Amino acid sequence: MRKGLKATSVLLVFIASATISLHPLYPRSIEAAPSLVLKNEVYVPDPPTKRTHLYELQLLIVRLEEFGDGGGAIEPLGDKVLVVTPRGRIAVIGADGEISYLPQEVPMFASPPDRPITWVGFRVADILLKETAPEAFTLFVSHHYLAGDCVEFRVSSTELNAEDGEIVVSGDWKTEFTANPCVDQELFESWEGEIPKTGGGIQAGGKMLMDGPEHLLVAVGDHAWYEWHEYQEEGDPATPPVVDPDSHLGKLVRIELATREVRIVATGFRNPQGLARDNEGNLWLTEHGPQGGDELNLVKPGLDYGWPYATYGILYGNRAWPYNENQGQHEGFEEPIFSWIPSIAISNLIVSDSPQLPLWRGDLLAGSLASGSLFRIRLRQDRVTSFERIVLGERIRDITQLDDGRIVLLTDSAKIIYLRRAPIYCHMDNDSKSIFTYDADEVCVDVLSAVGETEDPKIRALSELDIGTPRMRSYFQVYIHENLLVYLRIPCSAHEFRNRFFLHITPVDAEDVSEELRDFGFNVYDFYSYDEGIGRAMFEGGCFVVRDLPEYAYKHIYTGQVIREESPDGEVFWKGPVWEGSYTFGPESVGAAPDEVSVSPALPQEEASDSGAALFTTYCAGCHSLTDEHSVGPHLEGVIGRRAGEAEGFNASAALATLDLVWTQESLADYVEDPTRFAPGTSMAKTGVTAEEARKIAEFLAWDR
Ligand code: HEC
Structure with a gap:
């Protein structure tokens, strides 16, 4: 069967996709080819x-040598x-992922300790590099220091030189700051048999930030x-160190580096x-509350952020915080901008500028x-307007950011994780019909070479144009590239079409998009949101990339081009496809070169997937949509649990x-297997479908989409 592009012959299904706004500012700097050939084995290969x-x-992911409990910190260096590990070892991770440990270590003991250290709280908290000359830095380290029985919290510094790419640390350490007071090493000591271990140091905080060049x-x-x-x-609840103006504990302090003079900026x-x-x-x-109540605070000088008298947290295993005058409130002190309940054990934060x-x-x-996640927090006018949790399981x-835009994380499992934009698997082929590349889970369609263009794409998102309804736009994957309309769709009606992606590249004028094209391409018979099965598609760096195609064993892409023509009396019509190509890929072709493109109307007959979703596409989607729009049959969105024959707005027989039933998976499967037997007189x-196929389809329909 020929896949004509005449509106009458096409039953279209459109891909559901989030509206990804790509506009002319979209950067093209992302690699066009995968650079996954990793020199160094320390990277995870896949x-x-x-x-x-x-x-x-x-x-x-780069794995460091095990470093025990959490702590330590990272800084970008070109x-x-x-x-710097929690126990004071210094390492450099090269651009290729190679790790070199330097001989110098952070000084953490006045004299060799006479008892073991617990390392739970006693550790390196943060590091900071301040550039002093080209390729020369002062390295600041905040850390604990055991002096006699006293666990001090210190900031030490040393000089670091990065000339010729080689990192050299002088190892002459200066003490920039010692927090007052120190804490007794016996606080929170633990025991190894008879031997007491140094325990002081937990809840040390210790993050640093330059405040101008001198502070x-x-x-x-x-x-x-x-x-x-x-x-x-120990101590008196009426006078915790946090309220003592002479104490640095529980405070944000500002150190003038030239004089080492310390001022308290904010407290609580x-x-x-x-x-x-x-x-x-x-x-x-950011700070950790007790149980719950982790805070994001906007710090202003001179203010008190409440600890220990106001928190949204509670005592472990309790429902209250003993020092909150008004339980569950944070009154009388600076409110956090946001507070996490339950607590996520928030850690360091950066402002994304990648x-x-x-x-x-x-x-x-x-x-x-605690949540093993990265949080992306959107701020507007000093308010958190949204946040996204990105679960990484570490x-x-x-967290820090490199100049090239990679985000780098340090985990308590001694890993460095580089996060970058997933590279695009794309190559261009001179044969204008061979526009597909398939690698890993992605398909890249080089739209420009398909239409013989060489210019940089100036792709405008459909959302900028007034095409269709917002709902339609969310189903389409449509972009306008100059006079080309590019959209991806998948048909749902006929056997021959199943599991095939259609990419149509259609030249149009922008004005046409809202006029003729609406009739041509958008007056579709059926919409079918099928996001689980289809994957996602987007333009990246001039390529149309389709990713995450998990449902089907075999996938097929069909492309074609139609031409818009005008008759002498001004009538617009569409001719074509003037060329078409198709490409099938599946398990065998993974990693292999793309099949040759058939410029013939005959689509190869491939094995069908027998998933419920695919069966639905084959047998049902021609008459039923999964949106709320009826077609030949009533829409089947949420049909399980709905009363038979009572889809609103559909005139059922x-x-x-008279069945007088609410559809269950079982009854729906029975009906579908043999409608007239189940409901004599149904239209x-x-x-x-076999009984087994009907069962799979019913199961698919029961999904919570
Ligand atoms: C050729 C068109 C066509 C196809 C193909 C088709 N149906 Fe139907 N379906 C209908 C029509 C028309 C009705 C309304 C029947 C009536 O009013 O008696 C209907 C009704 C239904 C109903 C009852 C809905 C309700 O609200 O009571 C279910 C469930 C259903 N179809 C499921 C399926 C499934 C699953 C498939 C695929 C295996 C399928 N249909 C294939 C046309 C079709």
Whole structure:
């Protein structure tokens, strides 16, 4: 059967897709070819990808030597990443993923410790690089330091040189800041048999941020004041260190680097984990609450953020926080901008500025330990207007961003994870018909070479044009490239068409899009949102990329081009397809070169997938849509649980209504297998499905889409 593009002969199904707004600002800097040939074995060979709301990310993972419990930090250093482990080892990850450990270590002991360390709280909290000359830096490290019985919280510094790509750390350490007071090493000590272990140091916070060239901000944790008070009977709840103006605990302090003079900027923090300044100059601080109540705070000088007298958290295993005057409230102190309940154990945050991820620009990206996720937080006028949780399954300790736009994470499992925009598998072929590339799970259709264009695409998103209804737009994958209308669709009616993607490349004038084309292409007989099965498609760097095609064993793409012509008396008609091509791929062709393109109307007959979704496409979708629009038969969106014959707005036969039943998977399968036997007089005829196929279709219809 010829796949004509005449409106009358096409039953169309359109791909559901989120509206991805691609506009002329869309960067073309993303690699056009995969650069997955990784030099270094430390990379996981098959980088996993992570689909997020706006981007497909690829994860490249470098494993460090085990470093025990969490802590430590990372900083960008050109295309390298500097790491300091929780126990003070310094390493550099090269651009190729190679790890080199430097001989210097962060000084953490005044003298060799006479007892073991628990390392749960006692550790390196953060690092920061300040450029002092080209390729020369001061490396600041915030960390614990054991001096006698006292666990000090310190910021130390040393000089780092990055000349000729070789990283050299001088290893002469200076003490920039020592928090007052130190805590007793016996607080939270644990025991190894008879031997006590140094325990002090938990809830140290310790994130740093430059405040102009001369000042360093340090967010110091309260070092578990509540816990030492409550469980170790230390201190007075009326005067926790956080309210003591001479104490640095629970405060954001500002150190003048030249004089080492310390000023308190803001107070009332429990365990600060992240500090970042946004493009408007706002200072953001994340902190851990007790149980629940992790906070995102907008820090202003002189203000008190409430700890330990106001928090949305509660005592572990309790319903209240003992020092909240009004339970469940945060009154009397600065409110957080956002608070997570239950707590996610938020960690460091950055302001996203990645050239690879322009739609994330200005958003805060915060790590989280407990939820194993990255949070993308959108701010507008100092409010959180939305956030996206990106589950990575790792405790994310620190986060930074490289100049090329990669986001880098440090995890408690001693991994460095590079997140970048998933590369595009695309190659161009001189044969204008061979426009497909298939690699991994992606199909790339080089639209431009198909139509013989060489110019950079100026692709406008359909959303900018007034085509169809918003609902229609959400089903189409349509872009306008100059005078080309490109849209992807999948037909649903006939056997021969099943599981095939249709990409039509249709030259039109922009005005036509709303006029003739609406009749031609958009007055479709049937819409069928089929997002689970189809995958997603988008323009990336001049290629039309289809990803995530999980449902079918075999996939088929058909393309064609029709030409718009005008008769002398001004009548517009469409001729074509002037050429068409099709490409089938499936398990055998994975990784192989693309099949040759058949410029013939005969589509190869491939095996059908027998999933419920595919069976529905084959046997039912010609008459039933899964949106709320009726066609030959009533729409089947939410049909399981609906009363038979009572689809609103559809004039069903009395045979269905008199069944007097609510569709279940079982009854629907029985009906579909043999409609007239089940409901004598119904106007739906037998479709030829077997009992087993009917059961699969019913199961598919029961999905919660
Ligand atoms: C040739 C068109 C056609 C095909 C193909 C078709 N149906 Fe129908 N279907 C109808 C019509 C028309 C009705 C309304 C029947 C009536 O009013 O008696 C209907 C009714 C139904 C109903 C009852 C809906 C309700 O609201 O009570 C279900 C369920 C159903 N079809 C499922 C299927 C499934 C599943 C398939 C595929 C195996 C399928 N149909 C294939 C035309 C079709």
